[in-house]
Amino acid sequence: MNFRFLRNVLLKGLVLFLLFDLACSAVDPAALGKVSLYNHLFAGRQRFPFGEDSSQSYNLSLFNLDAMFASHVIANGPKPADEYRVIVIGDSSTWGTLLRPEETLAGQMEAAGLFLCGKTIHVYNLGYPTSSLTKDLMVLDYAMRYQPDLIIWVISLEDFPLDNQLSSPIVANNAARVNELIARYNLPLGPNAPALVRPGFWDSTLIGQRRALADLFRLQIYGVLWTATGIDQTYPVNYQRAQTDFNTDITYHNMQPPTLDKSQLAFGVLEAGLRIAGATPVILVNEPMLISVGENSDLRYNFLYPRWAYDQWREMILARAETGGWNYLDLWNIIPANEFTNSAIHLTPAGESMLAGRVEQITLQQSCP
Amino acid sequence: MTLALTLVSIVVAAILGLVTRNRWRIPLFLGSCALAVYAFQPVLPVRGLDFWLPTATLAITSLTWILTTPREQRSWRINWPGAAILAGIVLALGLTRYLGLSIYLTASRPPQTLQILVGLAAVTLVAIMMTRYTKPGKAVLTSAFVFIILLFIVLKVPLLATLVSMGLRSANHQSTSLALAQDLRWLGFSYIAFRLLHTIRDRQSGRLPVVSLSEYVVYVIFFPALTAGPIDRIERFVGDLRRPLTLTAEDLGEAGKRLVLGLFKKFAVADVLAMIALNAINALQVRSAGWAWVLLYAYAFQIYFDFSGYTDIAIGLGRLLGIKLPENFNAPYLKPNLTQFWNNWHMTLTQWFRAYFFNPVTRALRSGNKPLPVLVIIFVTQVATMVLIGLWHGVTLNFVVWGLWHGLGLFVHNRWSDMTRVRFALLSPRWKAVLNVGGVLLTFNFIALGWVFFALPDLSVSLHFIRVLLDLS
DSSP, X not given: OOHHHHHHHXXXXXXXXXXHHHHHHHHOGGGGGGOOSBTTTBOOBSSOOOOSOHHHHSOOOOOOHHHHHHTBGGGSSSOOTTEEEEEEEOSHHHHTTXXXXXXXXXXXXXXXXXXXXXXXXXXXXXXXXXXXXHHHXXXXXXXXGGOOSEEEEEEOGGGOBHHHHTTSHHHHTOHHHHHHHHHHHTOSSOTTOTTSOOOOTGGGSTTTTHHHHHHHHHHHHHHHXXXXXXXXXOOOSSOXXXXXXXXXXXXXXXXXXXXXXXXXXXXXXXXXXXXXXXXXXXXEEEOOOOOOOSTTTTTBSSSSOBHHHHHHHHHHHHHHHHHHTOEEEEOTTOSOGXXXXXXXXXXXXXXXXXXXXXXXXXXXXXXXX | OOXXXXXXXXXXXXXXXXXXXXXXXXXXHHHHHHHHHHHHSOOOSSTTHXXXXXXXXXXXXXXXXXXXSOGGGOOXXXXXXXXHHHHHHHHHHHHGGGTTOHHHHXXXXXXXXXXXXXXXXXXXXXXXXXXXXXXXXXXXXXXXXXXXXXXXXXXXXXXXXXXXXXXXXXXXXXXXXXXXXXXXXXXXXHHHHXXXXXXXXXXXXXXXXXXXXXXXXXXXXXXXXXXXOOOOOHHHHHHHHHSOOOOOHHHHHHHHXXXXXXXXXXXXXXXXXXXXXXXXXXXXXXXOHHHHHHHHHHHHHHHHHHHHHHHHHHHHHHHHTTXXXXXXOSOGGGOSSHHHHHHHSSHHHHHHHIIIIIHHHHHHHHHSSSOOOHHHHHHHHHHHHHHHHHHHXXXXXXXXXXXXXXXXXXXXXXXXHHHHXXXXXXXXXXXXXXXXXXXXXXXXXXXXXXXXXXXXXXXXXXXXXXXXXXXXX
């Protein structure tokens, strides 16, 4: 060994690394998301990967939709002939913040062991903890390849404001998918919105993709602890209960009373979702929320909604549902205040059970093809 | 140590190795090692402690040098540069509080300069007194030995460490109710203490070579080996240190190989395994025996790759600096029995215990008027050595159980090997190979089960996990 040999090793290593890095920009490392150990070596997750405290929740947030679905139990092989497949999409309430997988709406419906049209009902939790109909649309568009027989779409006013549509990280970091949906359904969203992250050339190289690749890898590794423990989020013993006292501010997303500006709400995205569903029945559920009894609760229902805005939205969606013949279930006030946990839409297991009971009823009323 | 700090260490070592002229080698090493003691020290919640603990490292090391050095060799003329460098670094780091540079060199903002000056003056006074009025006699050296052991015990016994933390917090007008044993995380002290004890014992036995203050301090706090060893012997280390530094391509190649290997082991393999390795939380969450074994094996490999990765990095850094640090691991999990495992796992620690505990105790038990039976001697020395190694990691019941597990395992293997040696020698090579593979698997699983007590904080959690492993829960 001499210094020339060492110099050559360093130079060759550097050149090979640079070539490999550039080659990665041509093959899109993000496509690796479809390759997953879940449903093979590890049990499929019962809800999408999401979380910040990975070392305790054995879970993490990532933006690769392929990887999210590939890790989900819904991707576990072809749909069996005797399965009546129900998917549930929605926000953190559907995903099940502070709830174990079996305590969520989907989990409780699955545990009920229902049958329809001579088939066993299997319910899949495709909720994701951000409020945006566009996020739901993206999930629904992807989920259609898993051939659902019924779609339960849990919505709330907070999913509708236009300024909520693209700001969620999962949406912002899937610009290509979102732009494709915008173009396909002529959505009322700007394809050039600054919120959408458009990767440049260097972002597509191995170095640029290092974070995304590391997340993909970590997701696979945490499959061990997910399978070993069944834990996919942290369950704090003490948490701050949902706020019930408010100040007098009643603006809603920069909108002032008395009129809720319909043009600022993404009804077009909701309708696009119904078009994506096509012949597959959709049950739209207005999700239950906390109706506070506290300071200024005559002005606000809860932390999320001033009364004037929510009431007008309910009237709007009800009217649209009637004119459109939608299967709409308005369950906004069915859960007592003591069954909410750390936010105005997060339910206790008992609250989820009440909700599941109502949704099961209407599910079983679906006509068979 | 973080990846960033490790990479900085590599750069510093490379620069030192490439630019250091022989004349400046020891002073530059001394300066960089002293700085590293502060830079590596983690932030501590007790105010100023993350400055005072590294300072105490330098002070204790310097004072131990005085105590272990014959009076005629404590010449101020030879050793003043070393003392000046150490004092200068302490003072200069203290002054960084006024320059806003302290975040790069010390864990937090250093204490006020006056406090540092008083501290330095106190250490200097003690050093002068020791230089003038002590000689490395039996009583002095024994006192130093006992002092370091006591310090070690205070740091390793959670209750005592918490009490000390309460005292320090009280003196700093901080809340005593928040005191924890972890408040006294003294970086590298376990290794520093063992190097100091080694020099004290070797002075007692007359084997310690005469070294200068600078050489002694560089040996004790050599930054590549500060956090995770290996524990070198001073005569070998100083031999390398005194040799002219001429880095060859082979040195650089070997250093690069060990560094790349070490970085990969530590930051790619061990840190990934750490995500799923057994810990106090998942031990109570795991639902089936099969997955419990997966977590346990992940821990077994994580601790190996973490530790041996650090050793590779230390050896690579040492090589850049012209110091050939001893090997610490030699494929320990591939050994067919427990005795061979311990000859190849953390080798420098086991050699230390062999030299300073196992052999002397064995000699003492054999040489009395009524020597104990050989079996009893083997049992006592092996179990006691392993329990002490356990206690070196921390004075808790779980480390005692871990030590007992290995001590008894070594004793059983010793007896088994004695009984079967002749019979096995007659076996065909094929049968020997089969038994070898069986031995590797059995030994690895025995060691893995022992890690349960090492990885988990208390006995009840460990026993619960063992019940899950055996599907008894």
